[in-house]
Amino acid sequence: MHGRVSARIVETEAYLGTRDRAAHAWRGPTPRTQVLFGPPGHAYVYLIYGMYECLNFAVEPEGSAGCVLIRALEPVGGLETMRKRRGAVPDEQLANGPGKLTIAMGITRAQNGADVTRGPLNVCAADGDFDTGVSPRIGIRHNADWPLRFFIAGNRFVGRAPNRAASS
DNA sequence: CAATAGATCATCT
DNA sequence: GATGATCTATTGC
Numbered sequence A: 001m002h003g004r005v006s007a008r009i010v011e012t013e014a015y016l017g018t019r020d021r022a023a024h025a026w027r028g029p030t031p032r033t034q035v036l037f038g039p040p041g042h043a044y045v046y047l048i049y050g051m052y053e054c055l056n057f058a059v060e061p062e063g064s065a066g067c068v069l070i071r072a073l074e075p076v077g078g079l080e081t082m083r084k085r086r087g088a089v090p091d092e093q094l095a096n097g098p099g100k101l102t103i104a105m106g107i108t109r110a111q112n113g114a115d116v117t118r119g120p121l122n123v124c125a126a127d128g129d130f131d132t133g134v135s136p137r138i139g140i141r142h143n144a145d146w147p148l149r150f151f152i153a154g155n156r157f158v159g160r161a162p163n164r165a166a167s168s
Numbered sequence B: 001c002a003a004t005a006g007a008t009c010a011t012c013t
Numbered sequence C: 001g002a003t004g005a006t007c008t009a010t011t012g013c
Helices: A032-037 A079-086 A098-105
Strands: A006-015 A042-048 A052-058 A067-077 A132-135 A149-152
Touching: A006 A098, A032 A042, A032 A052, A042 A098, A052 A098, A067 A079, A067 A098, A067 A149, A079 A098
Parallel strands: none
Antiparallel strands: A006 A067, A006 A149, A042 A052, A052 A067, A132 A149
16 A cells, blocks of 8 residues: 555553543443453544544453543654645644544544554554643643643644633 | 635444 | 533624
8 A cells, every 4th residue: 555654653642531521431331432442552533523533542451441532643754645635734733633644644443443463553662751741631622721732842744832811 | 824614424322 | 591611604804
């Protein structure tokens, strides 16, 4: 295949399963969140706002629904394919958001439940040193102050948090 | 540059 | 029937 693309994960958020009201799985298993309660190392892909898909990885043992949402990627290989899929945007905006990166990578709900340790969609350990930053999560209503968003400090592919109306 | 509105539908109550 | 882990275009300065 010549549609192969690769990228580095530069921004993520953690969702703590049934303990975390902001998590899809907070109330227990449903048909959709089934994958989250399954074994770790599998992709959870869901449709949001009727138009975009978001990519997560189940990271806790079977029965525990903790997961990691991938929020931004730094494109590494297959840039032309990504540009073609995303249209005319600067390279730094090819995958700097949850909905954008799935388009750039060609990820859809067809990948839901996929084993990420082997197969077409795979993840491997980071190479090299980098500094990480932490902040509250974005775009949620519950537990909006929990510091569960992690990103690579200073990386220009990290999406910038919108200025949300803070109570003055 | 910052803020706002609109698109659009699977999932759950 | 309402809601949501979003993005883009458009408006106003």
